[in-house]
Amino acid sequence: MIAKYRTIPMEILIYEAITRRLPDHHPRKPEFLSKLNRWKAGYKGEKEVDYFLSLFPDDDLTIFQYLRLPHQNGHFQIDTLIISNWFIAIIESKNLAGTIEVDPELDQLLQNFDGSEKAYSNPILQAEIQRSHLAKWLLKHQLPLPPIEIFVTISNPQTIIKNPAHHKEVAHRICRAARIPFRISTLKLKHTTEKLTKKDVKKVTRLLLKHHEPFIPDPPSFHIPLDLITGVQCPHCQTFRMERIHGTWLCQKCGKTAREAHKTAVKDYFLLYSPILSNIHLRNFLHINSEDTATRILHSMNLLINGTTKNRTYSPPKDFFS
Structure with missing residues (x-):
């Protein structure tokens, strides 16, 4: 068993x-x-x-x-x-x-x-x-x-x-x-x-x-370089040149679209920077301008919600990376 x-x-x-x-x-x-x-x-x-x-x-x-x-x-x-x-x-x-x-x-x-x-x-x-x-x-x-x-x-x-x-x-x-x-x-x-x-x-x-206590990453202990590429990676051509247009992601290089390309990027943020993510941090990392768009993305991923509307933050639930 x-x-x-x-x-x-x-x-x-x-x-x-x-x-x-x-x-x-x-x-x-x-x-x-x-x-x-x-x-x-x-x-x-x-x-x-x-x-x-x-x-x-x-x-x-x-x-x-x-x-x-x-x-x-x-x-x-x-x-x-x-x-x-x-x-x-x-x-x-x-x-x-x-x-x-x-x-x-x-x-x-x-x-x-x-x-x-x-x-x-x-x-x-x-x-x-x-x-x-x-x-x-x-x-x-x-x-x-x-x-x-x-x-x-x-x-x-x-x-x-x-x-x-x-x-x-x-x-x-x-x-x-x-x-x-x-x-x-x-x-x-x-x-x-x-x-x-x-x-x-x-x-x-x-x-x-x-x-059993699963390992929780501490980003500073990995000595992660500060000059990592931000943004959403295209799952087709692997470049970080995707833009959010009408509810989907459009690659500015190959022209292909992917509705859920942001999911890997959100996981990358939690892995590389912090287990806590705010709306403005998401916007900066994904290169999007709309606060409402960022909110919809965060809510679509079933993240744990902490705090009030004004100071709301999000964190990964158990087995989020499985």
């Missing part, structure tokens, strides 16, 4: 909005394109795990596709969490190309790709930290603590995984994404004592969903 489905990370949406509105020859465009590609690769790796688990549906398993739970003064994130009556499994997903080698003694992952070597954090250690945080979270909420197993999946089938020192921990914890259903099946043979009743599983599921 899927208790929570995966959605596109907000970071991807933000970097897409930045790269969409940066001029082609902007000096920082390659930087943001690189960040966008890294986040997309990570998301693709997580979706691969979702896919392979879906090929082996199991009514005894409750699956959470991404969780973000409060911990002390911050949060901890889990790519995939599996709950059963006998154990809990945490899956950390990686999507790296080239050749990788995990060294648990030095707590690092080395990647060789296109003739260059990069060092990353040990993903097994990352999963162990998540396990520790989750165990504390369960105890804090007076929930039973079953065995918590951890795995790291490598989604790119062309990636070469090396374990020259033959570390048993590496061989056991790291596997291809396609292997993960079989690793979960092995856990069923290993853990045969029921630690969570059906009632317990339902309670844990309910509390996890209740305490």
Whole structure:
């Protein structure tokens, strides 16, 4: 059973909005394109795990596709969490190309790709930290603590995984994404004592969903350039030369129209500038002059309305970016 489905990370949406509105020859465009590609690769790796688990549906398993739970003064994130009556499994997903080698003694992952070597954090250690945080979270909420197993999946089938020192921990914890259903099946043979009743599983599921806190972007933390292109982008020729004429948007370059071209622009504003939007801010961003037109656009998008008519502001509802 899927208790929570995966959605596109907000970071991807933000970097897409930045790269969409940066001029082609902007000096920082390659930087943001690189960040966008890294986040997309990570998301693709997580979706691969979702896919392979879906090929082996199991009514005894409750699956959470991404969780973000409060911990002390911050949060901890889990790519995939599996709950059963006998154990809990945490899956950390990686999507790296080239050749990788995990060294648990030095707590690092080395990647060789296109003739260059990069060092990353040990993903097994990352999963162990998540396990520790989750165990504390369960105890804090007076929930039973079953065995918590951890795995790291490598989604790119062309990636070469090396374990020259033959570390048993590496061989056991790291596997291809396609292997993960079989690793979960092995856990069923290993853990045969029921630690969570059906009632317990339902309670844990309910509390996890209740305490999940989606990431809310803080635009300044992304160091967004100030010289982004404003306006409405034409969905046909991709230029930002659309004008609002008689209830639709007309592209001044290709001549085509699009009635709802403003929707992406409004989302871009929330992602790049602020979770609060006023009528005048919308007019300035979309390059429209009519206050009434801006009001009609804002009301058509079913946004949350705050304040009185004079000082009214709008904000995105839950799942607005899904």
